[in-house]
Amino acid sequence: MIHSFKFAGENIKDIGTVSKVRGSLVDILGLRGGVIGEGISFENGVHGRIMSIFPDSVEAMVFSKLPLKPGERAARTGEHLSISVGDGLLTHVVDPLGYVIDGRRSESDPSSLRRIDSVPIGISGRNRINKFMATGVPIVDLMVPIGEGQRELVIGNRKSGKSFFVLSTVISQAKLGKICVLALIGKRKGEIKKTEEILEKEGVIANCVIVSATPDHSPGEIFLTPYTAMSIAEYFRDQGRDTLVILDDMTTHAKYYRELSLIAGRFPGRESYPGDIFHVQSQIFERAGNFKVNTGGQEKEVSITCLPVAETTEADLTGYIQTNLMGMTDGHIFFDSDLFFKGVRPAVNIFLSVTRVGHQTQPKELAEMSREILKLLKRVNDLERFLRFGPEVTDSVRQTLEKGRKLWEFFKQNNFRQVSIEEQIERTKEILK
Numbered sequence: 001m002i003h004s005f006k007f008a009g010e011n012i013k014d015i016g017t018v019s020k021v022r023g024s025l026v027d028i029l030g031l032r033g034g035v036i037g038e039g040i041s042f043e044n045g046v047h048g049r050i051m052s053i054f055p056d057s058v059e060a061m062v063f064s065k066l067p068l069k070p071g072e073r074a075a076r077t078g079e080h081l082s083i084s085v086g087d088g089l090l091t092h093v094v095d096p097l098g099y100v101i102d103g104r105r106s107e108s109d110p111s112s113l114r115r116i117d118s119v120p121i122g123i124s125g126r127n128r129i130n131k132f133m134a135t136g137v138p139i140v141d142l143m144v145p146i147g148e149g150q151r152e153l154v155i156g157n158r159k160s161g162k163s164f165f166v167l168s169t170v171i172s173q174a175k176l177g178k179i180c181v182l183a184l185i186g187k188r189k190g191e192i193k194k195t196e197e198i199l200e201k202e203g204v205i206a207n208c209v210i211v212s213a214t215p216d217h218s219p220g221e222i223f224l225t226p227y228t229a230m231s232i233a234e235y236f237r238d239q240g241r242d243t244l245v246i247l248d249d250m251t252t253h254a255k256y257y258r259e260l261s262l263i264a265g266r267f268p269g270r271e272s273y274p275g276d277i278f279h280v281q282s283q284i285f286e287r288a289g290n291f292k293v294n295t296g297g298q299e300k301e302v303s304i305t306c307l308p309v310a311e312t313t314e315a316d317l318t319g320y321i322q323t324n325l326m327g328m329t330d331g332h333i334f335f336d337s338d339l340f341f342k343g344v345r346p347a348v349n350i351f352l353s354v355t356r357v358g359h360q361t362q363p364k365e366l367a368e369m370s371r372e373i374l375k376l377l378k379r380v381n382d383l384e385r386f387l388r389f390g391p392e393v394t395d396s397v398r399q400t401l402e403k404g405r406k407l408w409e410f411f412k413q414n415n416f417r418q419v420s421i422e423e424q425i426e427r428t429k430e431i432l433k
Contacts, residue, residue, distance in 0.1 A: 002041055003041060005042060005073070005075050007041075012076045014032065014033050014076040015030065015074070015075045016029055016031040017072070017073055018071060019070055024220045025059060025060065025263050026059070026060050028040075028057060029056065034053060036052070037115075038077065039080065040074050041075050043073040044066065047062075047063050047064070048061055048063060049063070049220070052264070061260065062220055063218055065216075080115045082114055082115050083228055084112070084113060085098065085232050086111030090208065092209060093212055094211055096211065098228060101212070112235070115231070116231050117227060118234060121291055125292050127292060129303075132147060133146045133147060133305060133361075135165075135168070136172035138419050138424050139346060139413075142370050142373060142424060143348070143353070143374065144353045144355045145358035145359060146307075148290065148303040149290030149303035150330045150357055151289075154308070155334055155335065157313070157314070157335070160347055161335050162248075163309070164346065167195065167198060168413075170204070170208065171418065174199075180204075180246070181211065181245045181246070182209070183211045183229035183245070184210060185225045185248060185252050186252040187213075187248070192210065192214065211228050212225075226253060229247065230245060230284055230288075233287075234304070237293060240296075241302065243303070245306045247307070247309060251321050251322075252311075261273075261274035271319075271321075278327075278328070281325065285306060285329060288306035310322055310325050315336065330357050331354040332353060333353045333355075334352040345413060346411075346413060348411075369429075373428065380403075380404030403431055403432065410428070
């Protein structure tokens, strides 16, 4: 929520003048008391945020595609850019500034202001990740488990099933009563509407908030989207409620930040991305974790689990942004296009996927099965490569291959049906016996 130009001018009394316009960035003369991150209001109703400070001017990011002209006035709000958060956001689609945009009105709920760039809680306010998060997707729960509070990257080529997986995870968690915040970064309006319809159809929209930014929004608003999602998640965390955050996707976020940085004239680094891109995105992920929160006078363990999504080109995991994101997170789930086109859905390549803290949260029986399955599938993989040369197949080899085939059939999941942990254990026992 940003104060109007009139309110800011009358109360803060620090007004400047736009001297230069560079797309989504403007230079403003006269704002002597400005600080980085502070919200500002323009005379034409547009809002912005101070990004850099110079001896005689400030550089501001504008949250609108409405053209600004040199000579227009801008006023400091005296507050860091904040959004209005509360239980009233549930069921709604909101824009990157936290305003409801789905056209549906609900009863007014008490709300509070939260900075979009709040400082992450330090190590003393965190606990070890120790709770297993059941996604309802067998191949993930068994082979690449996720713990509550973990930051697990979902990575792969375009149209390889990444969004389907995270949406399935949202449905399973929302049905358990967890709050789910979906940040759809630079997505088309049709994709956002489809996501909303699926959540409504599955009956979980009451526990969800969608933060959407389409290509029609300004680069500044698209850049803000994951920050807004995290601020909403932190509000529910402080209410004592576990939260799942989806950031779809962070490669698009990086591209828009690169655009803003190049316009600002910052020195470009690798692939023209700015040198601070790692800091900018890792600061977002650091806001996830397993926290000690004081609610009602009692300390409680509350988690924010984060599943950022990243896109690869030609399944290249060595790209600059991709390797950055892999270094910031606690592992990654790799979606393989080759598996996808072979009919394996979800197309998770378990041999190229990693979970650094998930296995420590798995139930003991599930962890033992995970190790047994991995050995079996490695054996199947080796046998299939060897059999290309046409040797005779023995009964033991045939049995091993049949077990592998049954496992992959069990792993296939073409709808949003969640498979319970009990069913996963039972079915896996049948296949492995």
